Amino acid sequence: MLRSMTGYGRAQQILDGKEILVEIRAVNHRYFEFSSRVPRAYMYLDEKLKSLLQGRVARGKTEVCVTINRIDGSDAKIQVNMGTAQGYLQALRDANETLHLQDDLKLTDLIRFPEIFIVQKAVENEEAVWEEIRQVASAALDRFVTMR
Incomplete structure (x- = not known):
């Protein structure tokens, strides 16, 4: 056929x-x-x-x-790389002191940096x-x- x-x-x-x-x-x-x-x-x-x-x-x-x-939703385990997160936070605070800005950093500011997350697939x-x-x-x- x-x-x-x-x-x-x-x-x-x-x-x-x-x-x-x-x-x-x-x-x-x-x-x-x-x-x-x-x-x-x-x-x-x-x-x-x-x-x-x-x-x-x-x-x-x-x-x-x-x-x-x-x-x-169990296909990945997500963790925060605390060392990287602390590094970003310290860098932002140092920039804040140099530039004389108001320190209004929040957690939502840090989540914009995807490098702070460790994603492990199952x-x-x-x-x-x-x-x-x-x-x-x-x-x-x-x-x-x-x-x-």
């Missing part, structure tokens, strides 16, 4: 506290050309997604977009994450193939 190279498929699920959205788009192209947009921390999924699609898509310029959002099991992504991507791929 002859199929169009143009298509679109989308699937969204909540698995293990993560909202996962996978969108697959393709336009006419002589060969199978794959590109993906995945969050930086999940770049290892790129080749796995390509292999998954190659099994069912022979031609077309195909793009896969993956969005992963933690629902419970370590995830790559195989478990792939299984979740594969499940959602397979559903999107089914819809994509049906549309073609």
